[in-house]
Amino acid sequence: MSEATVPIDVRLLNLTTSVLVSVAVLVGIAAMLWWAIHNPAFSIRGVTVLGDVAHNSAVSLRNVVVPQLKGNFFTLDLDAAKRAFETAPWVRRAVVQREFPNRLKVTLQEHEPVAHWGGQLTQMVNKQGEVFEASGEGAEYDALPVLIGPEGQASTLLATYGRLAPHVAPMQLQLKELELLPRGSWRAELNNGAEIALGRGTEEELEARLDLLSKTAPQIAARHQRAAKDIVLADMRYPGAYALKLRGVTTVGDDVKLAPKPAARAAPRPATRSAPASNRRN
Known part of the structure; x- marks a missing residue:
């Protein structure tokens, strides 16, 4: 029987039945969602912590982070939970996953x-x-x-x-210690307390200055019956040289300057022939 031959009242009845069935299904789904959202069985009851836990434990995270979580297994915002765990001290990154029916699994870095x-x-x-906040x-x-x-x-x-x-x-x-000053100069401190003024420059230039210091400062210190550990201050801001202050040395200003190497001596000029006596000025 074609649709054109079906009585209009039968078609209306079929349409009404389809609508009622659809509404019933939607109501059933909504009821199930409401039940799931409000059922205490799906409230977050536990957290499994994996990964790096040297500075955090499951107990400390449960006490600090879990109270910040909103929702249950179905409604919890995992991105918000991730951010909450990453606010814990020492945590760089957190991956949060659901574990049915009421747990979370957190992997920490x-x-x-x-x-x-x-x-x-x-x-x-x-x-x-x-940079991160932590007690050092x-x-x-x-x-x-x-x-x-x-x-x-x-x-x-x-x-x-x-x-x-x-x-x-x-x-x-x-x-x-290494410090970058506001104007771009570099300052360093050694483990013996010596301060090194490195000045400005590229990393290659800074390396060259420290190489010069390491190669020559022990020799200078030895001349004063001292060792490298007796360096108090080295000012590397001089072109091709530096100023050095040694502990207990009372030279003028307690400074020593040393060029990296002496400049090459210029080749001697050929002797000039003297002018005849008749051409010299009296």
Whole structure:
């Protein structure tokens, strides 16, 4: 029987039935969603913590982070949960996943500190050159260098430190502190307390200045019955030379200047023939 031959009242009845069935299905889905949202069985009851947990435990995270989470298994905003976990001390990155019916699985990546930042004990720099808030107190962090510089320059200081540190090793000393001053000059401090004024320049120029210091300062110190560990101050801002101050040496100004190498001696000029006596001025 074609649709044209079906009585109009039958078609209306079929349409009404389809609409009622659709409405019933939608109402059923809505009821199930309401039940799921409000059923306490789906409230977040536990957190499984994986990954780096040297500075955070499941207990501490549950106490600090879980109270900030809003919603249950179905309605929890995973991005908001991720941000909440990343506010915990030492946490660099968090991956949050649901575990049916009422748990979360969190995988943490912690910061790996490689330096202190700003000379304070409240900020550190990780190996990616990022500054993060953390207490740097403790014997395990005492050996870390200190980086000081303008905001946003931590990665630059870390990279420069990595290039300069090996150049003081020949003096049996370590680069303890590196500072980038507001006007672009560099200042360093060694583990014996010596201050090194490096001045401005490219990384290659700074490396060359430290190489000059490492190769010649021990020789200068030896002339005064001292060693490299007795260096108090080295000013590397002189062109091709530097000023050195040694502990306990009372030379004039306690400064010694040394050029990297003497300039090559000019070749002697050929002797000029003297003029005849008749051509000389009286």
